[in-house]
Amino acid sequence: MKLRYSLVLLTVLSTTLFSACEKSPEREVQIQGKTMGTAFHITMVTKDDTRRVEERINKRLVEINNSMSTYDPESEISRFNRMTEVGRPFPISADFLEVMTAAAQLYELTGGAWDGTVNPLVNLWGFGSRRVAPRVPDPEEIDALLPKLGFRHIEITKDGALIKHHRAVTIDLASIAKGYGVDQVAAVISDAGIRHFLVEIGGEIFARGRRADGKPWRIGINTPKPMSGATEVYKVVAISDRAFATSGDYRNFFEEGGRRYSHVLDPRTGRAVENGVASVTVIAPTCTFADGLATALMVMGPEKGLALVNQLPDVECLIIVEEAGDGLSEHPSRGFRAEP
Structure with a gap:
């Protein structure tokens, strides 16, 4: 149905890795690694040593991967x-x-x-x-x-x-296992008593609380065009206590007979989707759900997709459609909010 790419930009991660001692003020601690055929990045706001939390996170990811x-x-x-x-x-x-x-x-x-x-x-x-x-x-x-x-x-x-x-x-x-991994890592961190953190696995995200400077976690949506750079931001979304997942068709496609075919396939017909949807971002209570729903909305298209999302509690989305002349049109759900 899709191959997962990091279609989001983590605009707030600091570049220094450290663990703060107990007497120090809370600061952002980062850990990163490999799992599920991709990379993970975690930022925790804490003054404590995070080595035990990191051990539990790695153990949990191994268990999920083994399953x-x-x-x-x-x-x-x-x-x-x-x-x-x-x-x-x-x-x-x-x-x-x-x-x-x-x-x-x-x-x-x-x-x-x-x-x-x-x-x-x-x-x-x-x-x-x-x-x-x-x-x-x-x-x-x-x-x-x-x-x-x-x-x-x-x-x-x-x-x-x-x-x-x-x-x-x-x-x-x-298309949902990485989201589940994000949710489970978030649970490990919460169980350790850490109230402010951001977890990202292969572009799927869950954020809780706020950054060390008290500002919201801000996530950038990549511009959904084949030639756009990995750091080219289309919109920025501030989130807290929510999951965030993005799916797109503009990185993995081929052309044949003058037509472009993306990797987004409709399971019901077996054919490549040709509804013009270039990117879908979903914000939801869990990353498992956000991850899978973003994939489904790519297939459903803006009309049916928005009709579904607007009926779901605590779920929002932004569907971006490629228009003629290399333009893009936005189709947000009723409660979706983003910054340029």
Whole structure:
């Protein structure tokens, strides 16, 4: 459905790494590293030593990666994907269950515009992990694949197991697993008593409280054009106690027959989306939800997307559409606020 890029700019992170002693005033402490095939950056406002918190964060990220990484052949998700038995319960961990429950809710809420079983379609178009050149598949190829896709083929039992109802169905939760990782890291930091922090994994963000200078956390949205630089800011959003996720189609695409095809695919039709949406930013209570919804809104387009978001409590979005002549038009939800 999409490949995740860091489509947001963290405009407030300081460049000095330090841990303050107990008698010092609260200052911004940064940690960073690698996880889930991408990088993470965390800023905490504290006067305490953060080494134990960092250890807990790294442990938590390893646990999540071991559960839902499709690149680890022994992860839960990889073992489930290899299973071909229909009707046999596959017990899963609490992490996997929580993400699968959120995935099922997103699938139903968006009418299938978000679908975690879409990866074979992504591979068919050449946007997946398989090293094949991107191409427009023949309609017959797409139509043959569609019956094997669909979250409806997976049952989540009351006792925390998954059941396949089609032997070929597989799951890739990349479009919400990073958001879940952000939420879990935020929980670790909160449990340590730190009230002001920002967590970012692969461009997905959760911010709580304020910066060390008392100002809000400010997040920049990248200008959604293929030639824009990684630091080119389109809008800036101030957030606190909210998650922030952005998805876009302007970094990963190919051209064929004079037309541009992006990696954003409609799971319901198997075709590349051509609704003009260049970027979607979602602000929501959790990053798991914001991450998945941003993907779905890319597929749904501005009219249906805004109709959905305006019905959701505590959720806002900005849908940016590419117009003729290299212009951009904005489609914000009712409560979305941003600065130039």
